Amino acid sequence: MCYDKDARPPIPVIGGGAIATEDLTLTASDGTTFAAYAAVGPGVGGPAVVILPDVRGLHKFYEELADRFAERGIAAVAIDYFGRTAGVAKRADDFVFADHVAKTKTSQIALDVAAAAAWLRQGKGNANRAMFTLGFCFGGSNSWYQAMAGHRLSGAIGFYGHPTRAARDGGPSVTERVTEIRCPILGLMGGADQGIPAEEVEKFRSALKTAGKHADIHIYPGTPHSFFDRRFVEHASASDDAWKRALAFIEANSKTPLGAAA
Numbered sequence: 001m002c003y004d005k006d007a008r009p010p011i012p013v014i015g016g017g018a019i020a021t022e023d024l025t026l027t028a029s030d031g032t033t034f035a036a037y038a039a040v041g042p043g044v045g046g047p048a049v050v051i052l053p054d055v056r057g058l059h060k061f062y063e064e065l066a067d068r069f070a071e072r073g074i075a076a077v078a079i080d081y082f083g084r085t086a087g088v089a090k091r092a093d094d095f096v097f098a099d100h101v102a103k104t105k106t107s108q109i110a111l112d113v114a115a116a117a118a119w120l121r122q123g124k125g126n127a128n129r130a131m132f133t134l135g136f137c138f139g140g141s142n143s144w145y146q147a148m149a150g151h152r153l154s155g156a157i158g159f160y161g162h163p164t165r166a167a168r169d170g171g172p173s174v175t176e177r178v179t180e181i182r183c184p185i186l187g188l189m190g191g192a193d194q195g196i197p198a199e200e201v202e203k204f205r206s207a208l209k210t211a212g213k214h215a216d217i218h219i220y221p222g223t224p225h226s227f228f229d230r231r232f233v234e235h236a237s238a239s240d241d242a243w244k245r246a247l248a249f250i251e252a253n254s255k256t257p258l259g260a261a262a
Contacts, residue, residue, distance in 0.1 A: 002054030002137035002160075002226050005093040007061045010230035010239040014071040018042050021067060024077070025088050026119060028111040034083025035090075036116055037063045039070035044125035047154070047254035050116045051078035052109075052135030052142050055101045057091075074250060075129075077116040081109060101138065105169040109142050110149040117151050130154040130254030134246065135161060137225070141174050144187075148180035155253040157186040157246055160225050162196050163204035178207040186249045187217040188242045193225040218245060 024036040035058055049069055053062045058080035066076035080088075082100040117131050133156045135143035140161020147156040164175045185208060189201050201219060208215040220227065220238040227235040228242055251257065 003056065003059075003061045003229065005059070007226070007229045007231065009061060009065045009068055010228060010232070010236060011065070011068040011243055013068070019067060019070040021063075021070075024119065026079070026112070026115045028083075028108070028115045030108070030111055032083050032108070032111070033088055034112055034115075035080040035088040036119075037066055037078045038076070038119070039063075039066040040075040041070050041073055043073060044123065045129050046073050046075065046256060047130040047132065047250050048075040048077075048117075048120040048126075049132045049134050049250070050113050050120070050146075051076055052113070052133060052139030052146075053078065053080070054137040054139055056095070056097045057081050057086075057100070059091075072247065074247075075120055077120055079112050079116050081112070083112070084108065102168060106142070106145055106167045106171050107169075110146060110151075113146050113149065114151060130250075130256070132157060132250055132253070135159070136228070137161065138168075140187075141165070141167075144174045144181070144185060145177075147183045147185060148177055150182075153183040155184045155186065155249055156181075157188070157249060159188045159228055159242070160190055160193055160196060161187070162200070163187070164200045175204045175207045178204075178211045178213065181208075181211070181213050184249070184253055185213060185215040185217075186245065187215070188228075188245065189217065189219045190223040190225050190227050191219045191221040192223055195225055216245075216249070218242075 022038045062078035069076040085100045133143040133146040136159045140158030143158045205217045
């Protein structure tokens, strides 16, 4: 598990930000309904991000993260993975996620991301907005998979996604499919992550370079998996830098200034 029930994004709130939030039930193209959470600001046409959670699926950490994006002029939808096996209802903190995440399929997650992106592109002025994915752990690698899935992404961001491990459904790893990537990639990795050895990250970096992909894979020395958490005060500088890099990546690849300061 990446984040527990008490984890929260280490991002300052922008006071007075006029954002609208909404619990959603979205429908994928295969007819599956799944839970999501949206946060949007008052503007139209600016960049947007689909947030892919860790293995626990949609929970408070990612709802707050969506809010922080919206305060900065980036519309956000955080999705759940388990509409096919657990329904759309809110879940208790003791939700047993392991059985459900084991049943996920890369192709079905792509359908859910497509539905979230379609929601963010609806409305006058939003059809051609720059679209990004951002995920953590299981969601980190799945964010990179979305760069291959035909969503017309402007970029894909992964916090400590495993780049060389096979997908949960047994499919090829991100690194094995690197030639299929169709947008810039940002990777934000823990240098002391015991689950993702440095040599595996370097394999990913090398494969991206060999394939001629635009990518920035940044490693934070001494930081563990899940360092991006306000409770990890000892890693506050790494978290602050990672957030700034994510915002800068979105701004650079959407080619429009963000609506508010970081």
